[in-house]
Amino acid sequence: MSKKTAIIIGAGIGGIASALRLAAKGYDVSVLEKNSEAGGKMAQFSQEGYRFDMGPSLFTLPHLVEELFALFGKRMEDYLGVVELPMTCNYFFPDGKKIKAWSDREKFLDEVQNSGVTRQVVEEYLEKQSFLYTHTADFFLFNSIHKPSTFVGDAGKKSLKALHKLDVFTSMHQRNQKTFGESHLVRLFDRYATYNGSDPYRAPATLNMIAHLEHNTGAWFPKNGMYGILNALKKLAEEESVRFLFNTEVTGLVTSGREVTGVRTGDCIYPASVVVNNTDITLFYRDIMPNRQKLRKLMKRERSSSALIFYWGMKMKSELDVHNILFSNDYEAEFRGLFKTKLFADDLTVYIFISKKVVSNDAPDGCENWFVMVNAPENVGQDWEEETTRARELIISKINSMLNLDVEKKIEFEQIITPEDIEERTGSVHGSLYGHSSNSPMAAFLRHPNFSRKYKNLYFTGGSVHPGGGIPLCLASAKIVDGMIDD
Ligand SMILES: Cc1cc2nc3c(=O)[nH]c(=O)nc-3n(C[C@H](O)[C@H](O)[C@H](O)COP(=O)(O)OP(=O)(O)OC[C@H]3O[C@@H](n4cnc5c(N)ncnc54)[C@H](O)[C@@H]3O)c2cc1C
Incomplete structure (x- = not known):
């Protein structure tokens, strides 16, 4: 009997994870990718002796990657070495703290009690975030919330029972302010809203659980950089006979009744018994399966x-760590800029990521690769040349004053x-990093399901659908799709 065929549209991390899961089910899998290489937002480049991860830099829940190797009886450590970081982030505040x-x-x-907040308050807060995660993850992250069976299953019952404790109707900032009443810690924990591209002044306090991942379960880093995760998964996929077709843009679906029978790429048709969209x-509703009503709604x-990112080859060795944050004076103004005026504020929080601190080959001796x-x-047609020039000046003057450097001389x-x-590069509409924002309590429910209601063999994975963006959630979306196919 011939094998069933699966087509994955897009070779982002969600697409590759889905390809692996379908290969493990016995499908003959092809991944069609418009770019010349895999990764999507998770890309890298090397130039003049420096290597840069272009997208994600934070890696939590490595067991979700491990699971993909285990599908084939293999071990992650044979493909991907990871280290646990002793420090999740090095924070600098404008008042010198x-x-x-x-x-x-x-x-x-010990470190935070110098801020005037007792250990007990911080410890209880972290325990609360652990509670939020353990009472929501199975329901919201690892199952489809678009299937009634999830609500009546164990995961649904557990979340619904704890609903009154899930902090849904308070904002992240309100909860942090009420808990700590101390500006540095409030700022430190408000920042976790940016891990899914949201606004701490509006996003529900349930999302404070993001801090649980770093503070309670650990922050990790691949020994050969973030792109190492993608390389390892792609290698595994190729070993398991997944085919990658690059420079292959999908332009449409071929359907018959309630089934998708293949995908179209310009002049070719690729037949499929299952299609998983990772774009x-x-x-997808604009270019691949045009649907004006759905598009308008989305x-x-x-x-x-x-994000605006400067990749700097720095002729210096700094005292910084892998992950560093230089906070602005007015955090609220930054989020007004991000979500209302859609222009940069006059003072910006700057994130500096230096993979060289772990991967010695990422920069020449005596030098560092700064991802700033x-x-x-989101891109709504701003004059990016003008915005970039303005932001660059703000960033340089902030780094110089807060780190006591003459940074421009070192670039x-x-x-x-x-x-x-x-x-342009990833097809992410308006350049958003995590699909739609999570700025309202309903956002989780409004994300697109992992399946199509119209076609019974069409599925969706990746950061723009349920459960959301970021590497762990993209891997979770592939797991949900896995559970639905042939179910
Ligand atoms: C600067 C930046 C920083 C980030 N930081 C973090 C972080 O620290 N931690 C974290 O967890 N996450 C982070 N993220 C988010 C994370 O990178 C994404 O959530 C994740 O990589 C998205 O994966 P995906 O599966 O949705 O696919 P994507 O990466 O969105 O890939 C989709 C793929 O589909 C392809 N495609 C599009 N149209 C077509 C078509 N018509 N035919 C064929 N192929 C097509 C695209 O070329 C692309 O390769 C960051 C992202 C960026 C950009």
């Missing part, structure tokens, strides 16, 4: 933030990407 967020709970509690869901919803990022509004290589570039 510094907080090192140690992964070790006791060490972190941005808005792009375009009306607020999108997550984007500020959150940016020997520079490349920049704007939200417009991210949109």
Whole structure:
């Protein structure tokens, strides 16, 4: 009997994870990717002796990657070495205060009690985030909330029973302010809203659970950089006979009745018994399966933030860590800029990520590879040249004053990407990093399901559909799709 065939549209991390899961089910799998290489938002480039991860830099829940190797009786460590970071982030505040967020709970509690908040308050807060995660993850992250069976299953019952404790109707900021009443810690924990491109002043306090991942379960880093995760999964996929077709843009679906029978790429048709779409869901209804009504609905919803990134080859060795944050004076103004005026504020929080701190080959001796990022509004046609020039000046003066450097003198290589570039390269509509924003309590329910109601063999994975963006959630979306196929 011939094998059933599966086509995955897009070689982002969600697409590759879905390809692996279908290969493990015995499907003959092909991944069709418009770009010349895999990864989508999770890309890398090397130039002039420096290597840069272009997208994600934070890696939590590595067991979700491990699971993919286990599907084939293999071990992640044979493909991908990871280290646990002793410090999740090195924080610098405009008033000169510094907080090192140690992964070790006791060490972190020692560090923050200098802020005037007792250990007990911080410890109870972290326990609360652990409670939120354990009472929501199975329901919201690892199951389809678009299937009635999830609501009546164990995961649904557990979440519904704890509903009154899930902090749905308070904002992240309100909860943090009420808990700590101390500006540095409020800022430190408000920042977790940006892990899914949201606004802490509006996103529900349930999302404070994001802090649980770093503070309670650990922050990890691949020994050969973030792209190492993608390379390892792609290698595994190729070993399991998954075919990758690059420079192959899907332009349409071929359907018959309630079934998708294949996908179209210009002049070719690829037959399929199952199709999994990994492209941005808005792009899908705009370009691949045009549907004006769905498109209008998706375009009306607020999108997550984007990013402006400077990749700097630095001729220096700094005292910084892998992940570093230099906070602005007015955090609220930054989020007004991101979601209302759609322009940068006059002071910006700057994130500096240096993979060289773990991967010694990522920069020449005596040098460092700085990934300098500020959150940016979605691309709605702003003058990015002007915005980039303005942001660059703000960033440089902030780094100089907060780190006591003359940073421009140290930059020997520079490349920049704007939200417009991210949109162009990855197909993410408006350059949003995480699909739609999570700025309302209903956002989780409004995300697109992982299946099509119209076609019984069409599924959706990746950061723009349920359960949302970021590597762990993209991997979760592939797991949900896995559970639905042949179910
Ligand atoms: C700057 C930046 C920083 C980030 N930081 C983090 C972080 O620290 N931690 C974290 O967990 N996440 C982070 N993210 C988010 C994370 O990278 C994404 O959520 C995740 O990589 C998205 O994966 P995906 O499966 O949705 O696919 P995507 O990466 O969106 O890939 C979709 C693929 O589909 C392809 N495609 C589009 N149209 C077509 C077509 N018509 N035919 C064929 N192929 C097509 C695209 O070329 C692309 O390769 C960051 C993202 C960016 C950009």
